[in-house]
Amino acid sequence: MQIFDGKLVAETRRQAIKSRVDEFKRKNGRAPGLAVILVGEDPASQVYVGNKIKACEQVGLTSFEHRLPADTNMAQLKAVIQTLNDNVTVDGILLQLPLPKQLKADEAINWISPSKDADCLTTENLGRLWSGRPLTIPCTPWGVMVILEHYGIDVVGMNSVVVGRSNIVGKPMAHLLVQANATVTVCHSKTRDLSAHTKTADLVVVAAGQPEFLGRGDFKKDAIVIDVGMHRKATSGGKAKLCGDVRLKEIEDTVKAATPVPGGVGPMTITMLLENTLRLAEARSLR
Numbered sequence: 367m368q369i370f371d372g373k374l375v376a377e378t379r380r381q382a383i384k385s386r387v388d389e390f391k392r393k394n395g396r397a398p399g400l401a402v403i404l405v406g407e408d409p410a411s412q413v414y415v416g417n418k419i420k421a422c423e424q425v426g427l428t429s430f431e432h433r434l435p436a437d438t439n440m441a442q443l444k445a446v447i448q449t450l451n452d453n454v455t456v457d458g459i460l461l462q463l464p465l466p467k468q469l470k471a472d473e474a475i476n477w478i479s480p481s482k483d484a485d486c487l488t489t490e491n492l493g494r495l496w497s498g499r500p501l502t503i504p505c506t507p508w509g510v511m512v513i514l515e516h517y518g519i520d521v522v523g524m525n526s527v528v529v530g531r532s533n534i535v536g537k538p539m540a541h542l543l544v545q546a547n548a549t550v551t552v553c554h555s556k557t558r559d560l561s562a563h564t565k566t567a568d569l570v571v572v573a574a575g576q577p578e579f580l581g582r583g584d585f586k587k588d589a590i591v592i593d594v595g596m597h598r599k600a601t602s603g604g605k606a607k608l609c610g611d612v613r614l615k616e617i618e619d620t621v622k623a624a625t626p627v628p629g630g631v632g633p634m635t636i637t638m639l640l641e642n643t644l645r646l647a648e649a650r651s652l653r
């Protein structure tokens with residue numbers, strides 16, 4: 367089995383982003399800026415936000431961090447988003463999900479100006495994506511496409527299965543594969559006999575959010591398996607360990623290639639967020 371090394375692909379892509387950021391700075395006299403809003407103190411979200419800020423520094427983007435208390439209400443959140451929409455040095459805005467229970471994510475996401483929607487979550491930007499005129503591209507599925515491209519996988523006509531249909535991962539993943547001329551089946555929690563679908567696929571993208579739930583017997587020989595899942599698993603030593611949706615050890619003698627967790631899709635998600643921010647900055651500078 368070949369390991370598709372997401373860390374390596376991310377590093378290569380970040381170098382290219384850095385060069386474009388340098389070029390943007392030369393032309394515009396400032397760096398592109400990404401604002402990250404974190405509401406509350408969810409530990410995983412704090413780690414993700416910290417990693418995003420670090421990644422911005424690595425490629426030369428300016429980051430703006432807005433940490434709001436867990437009891438923030440909709441009006442307060444709206445005010446912060448509007449201030450960032452109006453700030454000319456902010457090119458991309460990211461609202462870290464999940465939000466505390468009192469806040470409605472669907473409504474809040476759509477307060478972000480589509481011209482600053484770095485995660486491609488607003489209804490307008492999803493519509494643009496679906497109609498083939500994307501402004502930004504959802505980060506995780508885009509990262510999967512970049513990994514496939516890096517390793518020379520030609521998906522044209524490929525029999526592909528996407529497990530999961532969330533707006534953030536599964537649906538846009540299926541869309542990007544269709545756009546790239548793959549033949550795509552989307553499976554979800556109501557799919558009957560999931561394994562019957564995954565076992566026939568040349569390419570399986572697993573984004574079900576179920577720790578280590580697919581393994582030997584779920585993939586055909588020589589399949590390509592992309593594991594989007596990300597979970598913290600307690601070990602006997604009391605330390606947490608990351609795992610995905612797939613039991614990788616079980617399939618290493620049969621499948622053609624797979625992404626590990628950690629070190630697979632994860633590093634790509636942040637990288638594509640940086641690239642979306644740069645795209646938005648470049649698009650605004652041309653207006």
Ligand SMILES: NC(=O)c1ccc[n+]([C@@H]2O[C@H](COP(=O)([O-])OP(=O)(O)OC[C@H]3O[C@@H](n4cnc5c(N)ncnc54)[C@H](OP(=O)(O)O)[C@@H]3O)[C@@H](O)[C@H]2O)c1
Pocket residue numbers: 506529530531532533534535536553554555556557560573574575576594595596597631632633635636
């Ligand atoms: N590596 C990264 O950078 C990254 C980024 C984003 C997400 N993730 C990870 O990717 C996973 C998916 O994220 P998400 O936001 O898409 O999760 P989500 O919103 O919970 O969606 C999970 C999807 O999987 C389907 N599903 C759940 N159980 C299933 C089962 N037993 N069989 C078949 N389908 C099943 C669900 O079906 P229904 O629609 O029928 O409920 C749903 O469509 C999570 O582990 C998340 O942590 C990783």
